[in-house]
Amino acid sequence: MKKNLFLFASLLAIVLVSCKTPPKEDYSWVKKGIDVASAQLKFTTTEIADSAMLPRSIWVGYEMDFLCEQLGRDSMTFKDSLRLKPIQRLGQRRLAGIYDWTSGFFPGTLWYTYELTGDNALKQQAIKFTNLLYPVRKYTGTHDLGFMMNCSFGNAGRLSPSDTIPSILQQTADNLISRYNPQIGAIRSWDFGKWNFPVIIDNMMNLDLLFNVSKLTGDPRYKDVAIKHAYKTMKYHFRPDYSSYHVISYNDDGSVEYRNTHQGKNDESSWARGQSWAVYGYISCYRETGDKAFLDFAVNIADFIMSRVKTDDLIPLWDYDAPDTPETPRDASAASIVASAFIELSTIVPDGGKYLDYAVTIMKNLSSDAYLAKVGENQGFILMHSTGSLPNGSEIDTPLNYADYYYMEALQRYMELKGLEYKDL
Numbered sequence: 001m002k003k004n005l006f007l008f009a010s011l012l013a014i015v016l017v018s019c020k021t022p023p024k025e026d027y028s029w030v031k032k033g034i035d036v037a038s039a040q041l042k043f044t045t046t047e048i049a050d051s052a053m054l055p056r057s058i059w060v061g062y063e064m065d066f067l068c069e070q071l072g073r074d075s076m077t078f079k080d081s082l083r084l085k086p087i088q089r090l091g092q093r094r095l096a097g098i099y100d101w102t103s104g105f106f107p108g109t110l111w112y113t114y115e116l117t118g119d120n121a122l123k124q125q126a127i128k129f130t131n132l133l134y135p136v137r138k139y140t141g142t143h144d145l146g147f148m149m150n151c152s153f154g155n156a157g158r159l160s161p162s163d164t165i166p167s168i169l170q171q172t173a174d175n176l177i178s179r180y181n182p183q184i185g186a187i188r189s190w191d192f193g194k195w196n197f198p199v200i201i202d203n204m205m206n207l208d209l210l211f212n213v214s215k216l217t218g219d220p221r222y223k224d225v226a227i228k229h230a231y232k233t234m235k236y237h238f239r240p241d242y243s244s245y246h247v248i249s250y251n252d253d254g255s256v257e258y259r260n261t262h263q264g265k266n267d268e269s270s271w272a273r274g275q276s277w278a279v280y281g282y283i284s285c286y287r288e289t290g291d292k293a294f295l296d297f298a299v300n301i302a303d304f305i306m307s308r309v310k311t312d313d314l315i316p317l318w319d320y321d322a323p324d325t326p327e328t329p330r331d332a333s334a335a336s337i338v339a340s341a342f343i344e345l346s347t348i349v350p351d352g353g354k355y356l357d358y359a360v361t362i363m364k365n366l367s368s369d370a371y372l373a374k375v376g377e378n379q380g381f382i383l384m385h386s387t388g389s390l391p392n393g394s395e396i397d398t399p400l401n402y403a404d405y406y407y408m409e410a411l412q413r414y415m416e417l418k419g420l421e422y423k424d425l
């Protein structure tokens with residue numbers, strides 16, 4: 001009898017313990033993402049070993065009628081604004097020079113993948129492709145210097161510090177703040193087009209360079225410019241529902257000249273990547289300043305994004321207002337930027353769980369066969385199905401190096417948040 005009681009108690013204990021132990025979380029999608037990235041980057045670095053150019057996307061064509069449908073525009077008016085395509089290059093890897101706005105992303109992706117894996121071969125390639133960008137420190141012709149130099153040299157400084165990196169970043173930041181106009185209160189974005197002083201929402205992403213350089217040098221000037229730019233953008237770039245215009249152009253007295261959405265469906269539409277740049281940018285501003293106005297604003301943008309993206313997998317249509325059809329191109333880059341931003345946001349706000357869940361859903365979907373490339377395919381890029389600039393007939397439903405960059409950044413942030421090590425996956 002005693003023996004039976006003992007057996008019964010032991011069985012009960014086993015059942016209770018096994019009920020209490022939560023199922024082990026499945027991180028196979030994380031491992032798959034990192035392994036594919038690692039293999040694709042090695043494939044690409046071998047293929048372009050002798051090139052001084054950097055991978056940007058794959059050349060793709062487009063059907064004029066399809067684009068007109070997407071834009072809801074008259075084909076005759078539309079046709080005139082399109083650039084000619086280099087037909088013979090379709091399907092090939094599109095490389096970019098070091099002064100292209102995307103030049104920092106490939107080295108940055110190598111740095112993140114090195115950080116995640118500890119693979120020294122990736123580190124050597126990261127150093128090589130970062131060093132290609134050394135002349136960019138003297139470039140004054142764009143606001144994209146943050147993308148170019150903070151994603152490359154900024155990550156190099158974080159993961160493999162050297163004496164020269166802070167001065168390279170400072171020289172670049174000096175050139176970026178030389179584009180700041182104190183009367184207007186913003187950094188000028190483009191030097192082309194019809195605009196008097198165009199500022200694009202993407203420019204929020206260049207502020208991290210300025211925050212970084214203020215920390216490296218102790219000189220507050222860079223951070224001050226970043227804060228002024230962020231406040232000006234907060235005031236004029238957004239609609240009452242917290243969606244963002246792409247371009248706001250200012251008159252010399254700081255008043256608004258034009259409100260446009262150059263890469264979106266129309267001026268009043270919500271271009272997907274623009275919304276992603278916006279939320280990411282204001283989360284950075286809060287991290288670097290502790291100013292609650294930036295956090296509240298970021299939360300409002302985040303909630304707008306969550307309320308407007310209706311796709312099952314949370315990878316948005318290229319513009320939230322694009323036709324809701326299965327043929328409408330998605331933008332995986334917009335999704336990976338949001339995933340990375342939301343992981344950070346989830347660590348700041350009390351109800352952060354909903355942002356983390358959203359980010360994880362995006363990342364699991366990007367890590368599925370629907371978006372993640374097969375090794376040796378996709379011209380060596382990690383993700384498929386992004387959209388660069390549909391209204392300009394450019395990079396429609398193709399890989400983009402910045403989709404890869406923010407996907408790897410999101411994986412890195414997730415691994416850090418969960419305290420995961422690659423070897424334990």
Ligand code: GLY
Pocket residue numbers: 101202263273388
């Ligand atoms: N910064 C340009 C773009 O997002 O397409």
